Amino acid sequence: MSSMDLRLDTSGDYYARKFQPTKREDTLILNMGPQHPSTHGVLRILLEIEGEYILRADPVLGYVHRMHEKMGEVMSYPQYYPNPPRTDYLHALAWNWAHVAAVERLMGIEVPERAEYIRVITCELNRITSHLLWWGAYLLDLGAFTPIMYSFDDRERIQDILQRITGSRLTYCYYRFGGVSDDIDDRFVEDTRRHCAVMKERFKMFKSLVTDNFILRKRVEEIGEIPLETCRKYGATGPVLRGSGKAYDVRRAEPYSVYDRFDFNIPAYDTCDAMGRYLVRMDEMQESIKIIEQALDTLPEGDYIHPKAPKRPKPPVGDIYFALEGARGKIGIHLVSDGGKSPYRIKLRAPGYSNLSLFSEVAQGTLISDAVSILGSLDLVIPEIDR
Amino acid sequence: MIEAIEAIPAQFIVIFVGFLAILAFVGLNAVLLVYLERKIAGFIHRRPGPYEVGPHGILQPIADGLKLVGKQIFTPTGADSYLFWLAPMISIAPALVCFIAIPFGPHLQIINTNVGLILILAFTGINVLALCIAGWTSQNKYSLLGAARDISQSVAYEIPLLITVLSVVFMTGTFNLFDIAAGQGAWPWQWYIVYQPLAFVLFFICVLAETNRAPFDLPEAESELTAGFHTEYSGMGFAMFFLAEYAYMVVASCIVAILFLGGFQGPIAPGVWWFLAKVYIVLLVMIWIRWTFPRVRFDQLLNICWKWLIPLAVLNLLITLAVIAL
Numbered sequence A: 001m002s003s004m005d006l007r008l009d010t011s012g013d014y015y016a017r018k019f020q021p022t023k024r025e026d027t028l029i030l031n032m033g034p035q036h037p038s039t040h041g042v043l044r045i046l047l048e049i050e051g052e053y054i055l056r057a058d059p060v061l062g063y064v065h066r067m068h069e070k071m072g073e074v075m076s077y078p079q080y081y082p083n084p085p086r087t088d089y090l091h092a093l094a095w096n097w098a099h100v101a102a103v104e105r106l107m108g109i110e111v112p113e114r115a116e117y118i119r120v121i122t123c124e125l126n127r128i129t130s131h132l133l134w135w136g137a138y139l140l141d142l143g144a145f146t147p148i149m150y151s152f153d154d155r156e157r158i159q160d161i162l163q164r165i166t167g168s169r170l171t172y173c174y175y176r177f178g179g180v181s182d183d184i185d186d187r188f189v190e191d192t193r194r195h196c197a198v199m200k201e202r203f204k205m206f207k208s209l210v211t212d213n214f215i216l217r218k219r220v221e222e223i224g225e226i227p228l229e230t231c232r233k234y235g236a237t238g239p240v241l242r243g244s245g246k247a248y249d250v251r252r253a254e255p256y257s258v259y260d261r262f263d264f265n266i267p268a269y270d271t272c273d274a275m276g277r278y279l280v281r282m283d284e285m286q287e288s289i290k291i292i293e294q295a296l297d298t299l300p301e302g303d304y305i306h307p308k309a310p311k312r313p314k315p316p317v318g319d320i321y322f323a324l325e326g327a328r329g330k331i332g333i334h335l336v337s338d339g340g341k342s343p344y345r346i347k348l349r350a351p352g353y354s355n356l357s358l359f360s361e362v363a364q365g366t367l368i369s370d371a372v373s374i375l376g377s378l379d380l381v382i383p384e385i386d387r
Numbered sequence B: 001m002i003e004a005i006e007a008i009p010a011q012f013i014v015i016f017v018g019f020l021a022i023l024a025f026v027g028l029n030a031v032l033l034v035y036l037e038r039k040i041a042g043f044i045h046r047r048p049g050p051y052e053v054g055p056h057g058i059l060q061p062i063a064d065g066l067k068l069v070g071k072q073i074f075t076p077t078g079a080d081s082y083l084f085w086l087a088p089m090i091s092i093a094p095a096l097v098c099f100i101a102i103p104f105g106p107h108l109q110i111i112n113t114n115v116g117l118i119l120i121l122a123f124t125g126i127n128v129l130a131l132c133i134a135g136w137t138s139q140n141k142y143s144l145l146g147a148a149r150d151i152s153q154s155v156a157y158e159i160p161l162l163i164t165v166l167s168v169v170f171m172t173g174t175f176n177l178f179d180i181a182a183g184q185g186a187w188p189w190q191w192y193i194v195y196q197p198l199a200f201v202l203f204f205i206c207v208l209a210e211t212n213r214a215p216f217d218l219p220e221a222e223s224e225l226t227a228g229f230h231t232e233y234s235g236m237g238f239a240m241f242f243l244a245e246y247a248y249m250v251v252a253s254c255i256v257a258i259l260f261l262g263g264f265q266g267p268i269a270p271g272v273w274w275f276l277a278k279v280y281i282v283l284l285v286m287i288w289i290r291w292t293f294p295r296v297r298f299d300q301l302l303n304i305c306w307k308w309l310i311p312l313a314v315l316n317l318l319i320t321l322a323v324i325a326l
Helices: A014-019 A068-074 A083-087 A092-107 A113-141 A146-166 A186-211 A214-220 A228-234 A239-243 A274-297 A351-357 A359-363 A368-377 A382-386 B002-007 B010-045 B060-070 B081-101 B116-124 B126-137 B141-172 B177-182 B197-210 B235-260 B271-290 B298-325
Strands: A028-032 A044-050 A053-060 A318-325 A330-337 A345-349
Touching: A014 A028, A014 A044, A014 A053, A028 B141, A044 A368, A053 A359, A053 A368, A068 A083, A068 A345, A083 A092, A083 A382, A092 A113, A092 A318, A092 A330, A113 A146, A113 A186, A113 A274, A113 A368, A146 A186, A146 B010, A186 A274, A214 A274, A214 A368, A228 A239, A228 A351, A228 A359, A239 A274, A274 A368, A351 A359, A351 A382, A359 A368, B010 B060, B010 B081, B010 B235, B010 B271, B060 B235, B081 B116, B081 B126, B081 B235, B116 B126, B116 B141, B116 B177, B116 B235, B126 B141, B126 B235, B141 B177, B141 B197, B141 B235, B141 B298, B177 B235, B197 B235, B197 B271, B197 B298, B235 B271
Parallel strands: none
Antiparallel strands: A028 A044, A044 A053, A318 A330, A330 A345
């Protein structure tokens, strides 16, 4: 064995051997991940490359599989509160909401109007933090270091606001069956209003610093084009679907909570490229601010949790599917109850899983740099995919 | 004893003392640049930057250096350890040689040679070899890709670099750096940047690409190739590459200052201070660019070179020649 042999120890593990059963001399198998700076977490992608061109790509999952679905089956309903937010830690409140609302619908628990408004406000704030982090991390992937510092600046301020009422900064567990755990106060309203005004100014700066940048446009425009047909085939939702031209948003398509009372747009771009997905997220942050401001203006008085909400619910026998719009797409929870104190089966639908599935098809024939750009534009959170 | 010393030609002593001075200069510059880079990055990011070691973190580069010295020297399995450790040395050595021809002031130059510019351009070219060896012997696919990127990038950008330099050389009629600097006046409107604005822009872009600085830092693109050619280097191996990168940046800024910004020429204050001020302004612009722009893609990088820089450089050269001929 020559010391210059680049295939020295590349017989690989099970996945690598399955990816390329017989060795080829003209291509290189590259393991991108699980410890790679731009796979954001422990996603592993097997690439077969020729020069810098990708011939085939295959994601390998399961490095942070934590059995959240199984845990749901053995824990009682309140014990399971903290689990869904820990799947997608960036938009934790949406998962929290999905779990809580599924149980509420199955049991027919009524949620006070004020609680619904609080949920909308906090969930949208959380959506902005999620998109801000994506924005910074995506530009980090593209080689610009500074934007993540600006986005974290704003993100930290929103987290400060949310911390005061929810008690945590990342994996919020704020919603309860029948409402929320604590009421919001005047200071929260005031801080949120002030920060919304600040954010509007910041978006202008983001646009002039980054979105209009010539180099950035060259890196994202006409890169990673995902036709609508591909999105449909793989069940892609959220900004990926809207970036391909279909204005599908669960908040509008199947209105839940009080979303039908607010006036907001569903941004969609039919360029199908990474720029389309980028612009969808940038616009969505501004739409979220619009929703928050409207909700703050019309915030009703009343209970923040239903006074007769059960502490230890035992839903009747039956099943329910509840879906809502997370930062990454359609979050779904299928809950089957056998009447006991813990669910018979709980199925979590992670939008990132469907969005990642189309990567192998889209990445074919692109450069490694483009693959990084495409992967970033899908906005993956690996714990959510692995669950 | 004294006779023995007198028997040594004076030229050797000058070179020996000069090299010691260069080593000190490069070391000090690296310390200063590391601190500046981190502080300016902090300023651009709206954070304080290094603040813990010493007042305002001024001892941070020394702490970094000590950390790197103290790290384990690690050779990856299957790597050719001889070539693997030769590469960082090949990288740093030519950078030091480049300084001997640079006129820091009217009376501060180690060797005033007629081929100063050629010497520097020739020696900076050796860096490609070092990066190539480092990438090839690291036994890492990311390093290999980084080395491949570096070779095609450096080879491509050498061409417009030389052509733009030629247009200044034709204008002055000399390769002697001292004469080029002395040929310019003390005031900004007497500098060659006024006569050769296009050459200045082209040269500066090429310098960014040749020194692997952002937005052209593709050989070490950390989000694509983890760390490119120096992925497997730890401790002093990495420090040598790091030092070499900063040394090349300083050399490049010196050349920009001499060719286009009047070198040591300037009103009132002594020439050395003017020279250092100009070099540091160029360096600051390089740092500023790094913390502002995203990275270009590899094929775009080569497209910029072959489709824009080389034709423009040739055009600039032809215009210069036409003006001289008239």
